[in-house]
Amino acid sequence: MATKVTKKHILNCQFSNWYSLFRTLSPKARVIKPIPASILRYLNEDGIYIKDVSNTIEDLTDEEDGNGEEQEDIHVSSYYPDKPTIQLIDRIISELDGAVVPKLNWSSPKDALWMMPTGTMKCTSAEDVLLLLKSSDFIAHDLDYAFDDCIEEDAQEADLTNQKFPSEFSHELILKEWFPIHSSTEFRCFIKGKNLVAICQRDDNYYDFLEDDMKEFLPLLQDLASKLSEFPDPNFVFDAYVQKNRAWLIDINPFCARTDGLLFAWTELYAMDSEAEGPEIRLIPK
Numbered sequence: 001m002a003t004k005v006t007k008k009h010i011l012n013c014q015f016s017n018w019y020s021l022f023r024t025l026s027p028k029a030r031v032i033k034p035i036p037a038s039i040l041r042y043l044n045e046d047g048i049y050i051k052d053v054s055n056t057i058e059d060l061t062d063e064e065d066g067n068g069e070e071q072e073d074i075h076v077s078s079y080y081p082d083k084p085t086i087q088l089i090d091r092i093i094s095e096l097d098g099a100v101v102p103k104l105n106w107s108s109p110k111d112a113l114w115m116m117p118t119g120t121m122k123c124t125s126a127e128d129v130l131l132l133l134k135s136s137d138f139i140a141h142d143l144d145y146a147f148d149d150c151i152e153e154d155a156q157e158a159d160l161t162n163q164k165f166p167s168e169f170s171h172e173l174i175l176k177e178w179f180p181i182h183s184s185t186e187f188r189c190f191i192k193g194k195n196l197v198a199i200c201q202r203d204d205n206y207y208d209f210l211e212d213d214m215k216e217f218l219p220l221l222q223d224l225a226s227k228l229s230e231f232p233d234p235n236f237v238f239d240a241y242v243q244k245n246r247a248w249l250i251d252i253n254p255f256c257a258r259t260d261g262l263l264f265a266w267t268e269l270y271a272m273d274s275e276a277e278g279p280e281i282r283l284i285p286k
């Protein structure tokens with residue numbers, strides 16, 4: 001049976017919420033909460049802004065002309081986050097060894113890799129961070145639509161449903177220390193009734209060594225899952241990265257169809273026995 005997602009579930013899965021519980025299980029990160037107002041304004045403005053060589057800001061937008069035809073228009077915009085904000089981000093980047101992966105409350109801008117010269121989310125300056133965030137639809141979703149389609153569970157939640165955001169909510173900017181990740185050992189793990197019921201690869205390539213290596217990885221993932229019992233919801237999805245003899249917590253997502261089930265269909269996940277003895281493991285077949 002499908003799990004209904006409430007605003008509380010979504011709030012529990014914000015980075016700052018789970019990271020405060022499981023800081024030691026996750027790679028180093030800094031939370032800026034609330035997100036500086038000038039970044040919020042920059043992200044909410046229409047158009048993509050880039051700095052040109054003469055240090056002015058250009059706004060590249062597709063604008064509708066009077067006849068309804070699209071034309072590309074380039075014009076100077078006066079708006080860019082203020083200097084103290086830029087300096088704050090640059091300072092955190094240098095404190096985190098010179099490179100970060102940015103994220104808002106729930107999502108990273110992994111749909112905007114085409115904007116980056118490296119084709120990765122590795123950001124070495126505040127300008128990288130801002131451009132990557134600004135270019136991402138996933139970030140736009142976090143900004144505006146994160147609580148769409150939630151149901152209210154009780155009177156307290158019903159109270160919140162008429163608002164776009166719950167009253168205690170604020171957007172946050174996360175800067176995670178960048179490190180080289182081998183996507184072959186990234187896994188999505190499904191917890192149901194506090195029990196690890198399913199594990200699959202996150203990457204969609206076939207790796208011939210994974211089937212054997214899973215024998216070593218499984219206890220590491222089970223150990224990580226057992227350390228997450230403090231998470232307030234009995235059902236959730238977590239992402240992990242196995243490196244050497246350790247599984248790192250990368251992210252926590254709600255247990256519902258808005259989270260990608262990857263190699264599992266949500267009908268299968270909803271039907272799984274929460275008291276099953278071991279997790280069902282799925283890897284990309286040859």
Ligand code: ADP
Nearest residue numbers: 101106107108110176177178179181239250251
């Ligand atoms: P999302 O919730 O948007 O999926 P994640 O935090 O799970 O964002 O990260 C998405 C991907 O970015 C991960 O699958 C991983 O490959 C990469 N990634 C995440 N954190 C880091 C990091 N600290 N350094 C390098 N790459 C990272």
